[in-house]
Amino acid sequence: MSDVKTIAEPVQEKLVFDRPKSLTKRGFTYCPGCGHGVIHRLVAELIDEFGVQDRAIGMASVGCSVFSYWFFDCDFISCAHGRAPATATGVKRAHPDAFVFSYQGDGDLASIGMAEIMHAANRGEQITVIFVNNAIYGMTGGQMAPTTLENMVTTTSPLGRDPILAGGPIRMVEILANLDGVAFAARGSSSSPRNILKAKAYMKKAFRSQIEKKGFGIVEILSNCNTNWRKTPQEANKFIDEEMVKAFPLGVYKDVFADKSKK
Amino acid sequence: MSESQRELMKGNHAMCLGAIRSGARAYYGYPITPQNEATEYMSFHMPKAGGSFIQAESEIAAINMVFGAAAAGVRAMTSSSSPGISLKQEGISYIAMAELPCVIANVVRCGPGLGNIAPHQGDYFQATRGGGHGDYRTITLAPASVQEMAQLTYKAFDLADEYRNPSLILSDGVIGQMMEPVDLATIPAKDAPKKDWAVGLGQDKRERNVHTTIYLEPEDMAQMHLKLIDKYDRIRREVQYYEEFRTEDADILIVSYGNSSRVARTAIRHLREEGKVKAGMLRTISLWPYPYRILNEIASNYKAILVLEMNWGQMVEDVRLAIGDKTPIHFAGKHGGLLFTPAEIEEFVCAIDKDPNNPKTAWTPIR
Amino acid sequence: MPRIEVIKESCKGCQLCVPACPHGLVLFTKTEINQMGYYPVEYVDPEDKCTGCMLCAIICPDVAIRVYK
Numbered sequence: 196m197s198d199v200k201t202i203a204e205p206v207q208e209k210l211v212f213d214r215p216k217s218l219t220k221r222g223f224t225y226c227p228g229c230g231h232g233v234i235h236r237l238v239a240e241l242i243d244e245f246g247v248q249d250r251a252i253g254m255a256s257v258g259c260s261v262f263s264y265w266f267f268d269c270d271f272i273s274c275a276h277g278r279a280p281a282t283a284t285g286v287k288r289a290h291p292d293a294f295v296f297s298y299q300g301d302g303d304l305a306s307i308g309m310a311e312i313m314h315a316a317n318r319g320e321q322i323t324v325i326f327v328n329n330a331i332y333g334m335t336g337g338q339m340a341p342t343t344l345e346n347m348v349t350t351t352s353p354l355g356r357d358p359i360l361a362g363g364p365i366r367m368v369e370i371l372a373n374l375d376g377v378a379f380a381a382r383g384s385s386s387s388p389r390n391i392l393k394a395k396a397y398m399k400k401a402f403r404s405q406i407e408k409k410g411f412g413i414v415e416i417l418s419n420c421n422t423n424w425r426k427t428p429q430e431a432n433k434f435i436d437e438e439m440v441k442a443f444p445l446g447v448y449k450d451v452f453a454d455k456s457k458k
Numbered sequence: 459m460s461e462s463q464r465e466l467m468k469g470n471h472a473m474c475l476g477a478i479r480s481g482a483r484a485y486y487g488y489p490i491t492p493q494n495e496a497t498e499y500m501s502f503h504m505p506k507a508g509g510s511f512i513q514a515e516s517e518i519a520a521i522n523m524v525f526g527a528a529a530a531g532v533r534a535m536t537s538s539s540s541p542g543i544s545l546k547q548e549g550i551s552y553i554a555m556a557e558l559p560c561v562i563a564n565v566v567r568c569g570p571g572l573g574n575i576a577p578h579q580g581d582y583f584q585a586t587r588g589g590g591h592g593d594y595r596t597i598t599l600a601p602a603s604v605q606e607m608a609q610l611t612y613k614a615f616d617l618a619d620e621y622r623n624p625s626l627i628l629s630d631g632v633i634g635q636m637m638e639p640v641d642l643a644t645i646p647a648k649d650a651p652k653k654d655w656a657v658g659l660g661q662d663k664r665e666r667n668v669h670t671t672i673y674l675e676p677e678d679m680a681q682m683h684l685k686l687i688d689k690y691d692r693i694r695r696e697v698q699y700y701e702e703f704r705t706e707d708a709d710i711l712i713v714s715y716g717n718s719s720r721v722a723r724t725a726i727r728h729l730r731e732e733g734k735v736k737a738g739m740l741r742t743i744s745l746w747p748y749p750y751r752i753l754n755e756i757a758s759n760y761k762a763i764l765v766l767e768m769n770w771g772q773m774v775e776d777v778r779l780a781i782g783d784k785t786p787i788h789f790a791g792k793h794g795g796l797l798f799t800p801a802e803i804e805e806f807v808c809a810i811d812k813d814p815n816n817p818k819t820a821w822t823p824i825r
Numbered sequence: 826m827p828r829i830e831v832i833k834e835s836c837k838g839c840q841l842c843v844p845a846c847p848h849g850l851v852l853f854t855k856t857e858i859n860q861m862g863y864y865p866v867e868y869v870d871p872e873d874k875c876t877g878c879m880l881c882a883i884i885c886p887d888v889a890i891r892v893y894k
Contacts, residue, residue: 208893208894209893209894210892211877211879211892211893211894212879212882212892213888213891213892214888215888222834222861222887223886223887223888225886226837227837227838227839227886228837228839228841228886229886230886231886232885232886232887232888233883233885236888248661249660249661249663250658250659250660251661252530252657252658254526255670261672262672264670270658270661270666270667270668271657271666271667271668271669272526272529272657272668272669273556273668273670273671273672274522274525275522275525275548275549275552278518278522278525278549281514281518281519281522281526282526282529284512284519284526285484285522285523285524285525285526285528285529285530285534286526286527286530288484288510288512289483289484289527289530289532289658290530290658290659293657293658293659310516310518310519311515311522314514314515314519318512387845388845388884391883391884392883427840428839428840428841429844
């Protein structure tokens with residue numbers, strides 16, 4: 196009898212991919228093809244998956260993601276340029292049970308905010324840092340960043356970044372992975388569906404680092420700034436896969452979960 | 459009234475005790491003389507009170523930690539001295555724009571630049587005119603004793619919460635370092651108020667809270683400005699603190715604050731004992747809002763006004779704003795981190811009493 | 826039957842989804858303009874080839890694709 200009933204019912208269609216609950220209804224204001232949208236979605240999906248939306252507190256940085264609080268549906272602070280890890284520290288110490296994350300770009304984190312990120316990491320602050328590296332200052336119109344590749348042309352390195360005059364691209368997760376307070380440090384990419392899924396797996400561990408009180412977690416995600424790179428979104432993602440990864444190798448640099456002796 | 463419980467304390471310690479007793483549960487600071495006793499005191503007593511203490515990597519980090527803690531609804535504080543306060547200005551501007559309450563203490567030393575670690579009052583403009591970028595104000599209280607270091611810091615938290623605005627304590631190396639008795643009964647321990655606008659837990663049971671300082675549309679920014687202007691006007695009306703000392707029958711009115719006012723008090727007593735000049739003093743306790751109202755009301759009762767500041771002449775401009783040309787204003791400054799002596803103040807007062815319009819000492823903005 | 830739905834008002838026509846589809850079912854046809862002024866992509870699948878692999882949705886920077894299975 197039950198068989199008959201099953202056959203009679205129309206096949207129920209299931210929605211398997213939709214906007215995560217932790218994103219507001221507001222559409223992203225980023226350029227077409229920009230990696231920020233993908234990375235926002237991943238963060239929101241993980242907030243949903245870990246069930247922490249009711250206690251998630253985000254720190255927006257200064258740069259293109261300055262308005263990220265428009266898109267994440269949780270408490271937010273729009274921080275001063277580079278200071279998000281310090282502000283996050285103040286929040287986390289006040290609410291140790293909150294899920295506190297900062298969302299920072301490369302100019303914000305690796306240039307003006309170098310002191311704040313290093314010391315928050317070194318203190319082992321129980322926060323999660325999402326570090327979007329697109330090798331350029333996007334919001335201000337494409338100036339050279341500390342992460343700009345050698346010989347890469349920007350509006351302030353019109354002849355290409357000269358490493359003798361301006362140094363080379365700075366590798367933050369490698370540096371941060373050396374600090375004892377860091378529980379998880381990895382670099383992913385938003386350049387392809389495969390890389391995006393991998394990046395999400397890294398971010399999941401950076402979330403866990405905080406939720407399980409293991410320490411500071413950071414995931415750097417290589418992202419495109421097709422507008423300022425003067426490329427199409429597709430060309431830009433190809434540039435990540437072919438050029439950017441040479442300076443910024445993908446992978447896990449510190450993983451407290453992999454180290455059995457630390458468990 | 460509870461019985462007085464007097465304890466001998468350092469100014470910087472008293473300030474911290476006032477903060478903890480007012481319910482402050484977050485302190486973030488960076489070493490700088492002459493306020494180190496504050497950071498040291500907090501490193502032990504703040505965790506003991508169940509709060510959080512961090513010796514921050516920089517003044518900038520410290521003020522941004524305060525930003526976070528204040529946004530999270532905790533009574534939060536940082537302290538520093540002049541060069542460090544300059545570094546904090548970015549954060550103070552953000553906190554003012556985000557309308558978050560906190561207390562910032564400046565144990566002023568002599569500048570500009572690295573200057574020296576001697577007491578000074580050269581940060582008056584920075585404290586009372588906003589200090590950082592953009593148009594904002596911070597409530598500024600100037601203690602003149604160790605007792606007031608405790609009491610005004612205690613009060614500064616209440617004012618900060620009431621108006622959702624940063625409060626500043628403007629003291630100096632002498633007030634911070636010296637020891638005097640504090641009546642602990644004046645700062646009974648209490649809990650900080652709950653804040654429904656704070657970021658935190660339980661977001662499923664309320665609207666989300668966002669603290670931001672960016673309003674790209676000029677129309678939106680203008681709305682925000684109008685809101686701040688309204689608030690500042692309200693503070694101007696409601697917060698004008700001062701103390702009058704022997705003003706009733708005085709011929710010469712000294713206007714001073716903090717450290718300078720202590721020496722002035724001694725000079726006034728001495729001048730009266732000697733029967734030389736009947737001088738009195740208006741000691742301004744709130745520097746922003748400045749007590750313009752009382753000064754304007756009483757100015758014409760005196761032959762002349764003498765403004766005493768350990769700087770090149772900053773508050774004197776506020777005195778002039780308050781009274782205009784009603785009464786001649788004279789200015790005596792003290793430089794390099796040196797303190798006034800009662801004798802030199804007495805000499806000034808006597809000279810002004812003899813010749814209230816003496817152009818040599820008269821202060822005017824018109825040069 | 827697995828299928829996708831393009832939320833036309835969210836799509837900015839960046840076309841990252843176009844090569845992401847293993848069956849070439851997402852097309853940049855430039856036939857209509859949305860309110861933002863972009864040409865949204867179109868899902869064309871007359872032979873029901875969509876497997877619901879979600880690659881298009883994963884690469885989409887604007888969460889403009891829903892996937893049904």
